[in-house]
Amino acid sequence: xxxxxxxxxxxxxxxxxxxxxxxxxxxxxxxxxxxxxxxxxxxxxxxxxxxxxxxxxxxxxxxxxxxxxxxxxxxxxxxxxxxxxxxxxxxxxxxxxxxxxxxxxxxxxxxxxxxxxxxxxxxxxxxxxxxxxxxxxxxxxxxxxxxxxxxxxxxxxxxxxxxxxxxxxxxxxxxxxxxxxxxxxxxxxxxxxxxxxxxxxxxxxxxxxxxxxxxxxxxxxxxxxxxxxxxxxxxxxxxxxxxxxxxxxxxxxxxxxxxxxxxxxxxxxxxxxxxxxxxxxxxxxxxxxxxxxx
Numbered sequence: 001x002x003x004x005x006x007x008x009x010x011x012x013x014x015x016x017x018x019x020x021x022x023x024x025x026x027x028x029x030x031x032x033x034x035x036x037x038x039x040x041x042x043x044x045x046x047x048x049x050x051x052x053x054x055x056x057x058x059x060x061x062x063x064x065x066x067x068x069x070x071x072x073x074x075x076x077x078x079x080x081x082x083x084x085x086x087x088x089x090x091x092x093x094x095x096x097x098x099x100x101x102x103x104x105x106x107x108x109x110x111x112x113x114x115x116x117x118x119x120x121x122x123x124x125x126x127x128x129x130x131x132x133x134x135x136x137x138x139x140x141x142x143x144x145x146x147x148x149x150x151x152x153x154x155x156x157x158x159x160x161x162x163x164x165x166x167x168x169x170x171x172x173x174x175x176x177x178x179x180x181x182x183x184x185x186x187x188x189x190x191x192x193x194x195x196x197x198x199x200x201x202x203x204x205x206x207x208x209x210x211x212x213x214x215x216x217x218x219x220x221x222x223x224x225x226x227x228x229x230x231x232x233x234x235x236x237x238x239x240x241x242x243x244x245x246x247x248x249x250x251x252x253x254x255x256x257x258x259x260x261x262x263x264x265x266x267x268x269x270x271x272x273x274x275x276x277x278x279x280x281x282x283x284x285x286x287x288x289x290x291x292x293x294x
Contacts, residue, residue: 016252020196024252027192031256032264034185038062041178042083045101046093048171053091060268061086067265068282070223070258078285085284089277104165108175112183113211119187120207186210190253197248199241209235213253223258 016024039059046053064086065079072078084098166172190213191206201209212235219227229250236246269278 016196020198023192023196027189027196027252028256028260030185030189030192031261034182034189035059035062035066035261037178037182037185041175041182042101042105044171044174044178045104045165046087046097048165048168049097049101051087051091051093051097051101053087053093057087057090057272060090060265060272063261063265064269064278064281065265067262067269068285070262070265072282073220073222081285082281085281086277088284089281090273100162100165104162105175105179107162107166108172109179109183111176112179112181115180116183116187116207117211119204120211122204183210189256190249193252193256194241194249197245197252199236199245199249201239201241205239208239228254 036059039055039062042062043053043055043058046058061083065082068082069079080099080102083102084093084095087093087098088095187203187206187210190209191201191203194201194206194209209232212231213228216228216231217224219225221227232250232253233243233246236249237243241249269275
């Protein structure tokens, strides 16, 4: 396994040089900057709920959750449970409070998902399907009442503390803005990686990749292995990227979001608590996985 990973890294490094290497390093910087923004968003929510967890442990919980998702087949849900378990073990934050903050965090991501989905559908999918004027539907899509109705429907099902958080205009505005920023940074990462290997994708194409990656990564394997590679490569070829370059884009993304992120998560966990604490949090994460179906 390690031999194959090393081989992939060597083959990828040989494909990027000069300006391409600079773009790839920029993509890595964007990824880890976005992880800090994610940490800041969760930290703000936890503070609003009365938790005084340190930012270092909040960030470690996030990166440890990414590591947990990358090594276990939990459909990306186990990482949420791991985050709650880590803060319970290291900061004494009640599990219910952490899960509440994560649920609220997910809700405030909805506008960001909608923004990216609109960009992907109107400016990425149009090119993929060969319908260049699909973007002209943007005004109609943006003015539809469907989204408003759906948000009201979701809000109507929420009670208690979550509803109270949503009524906090300042908090909701802050977290929603950070959520949209996170999605835009996600698109930027895909855009930079593609251009680093010579695949001239548009920002709309990168948006389509971002949304597709989210969906494919829910495959029933660690980090969606197999599903992501096959789906993303096929999509890139459909966008006009040669097969070899499409494979490099996927490989470059995997090295960032799976390999480097897991390595950073492992280092942080080791520094903040070690393997024993990671195992404890991992066991507890199974008990908290219900948040994924909330």
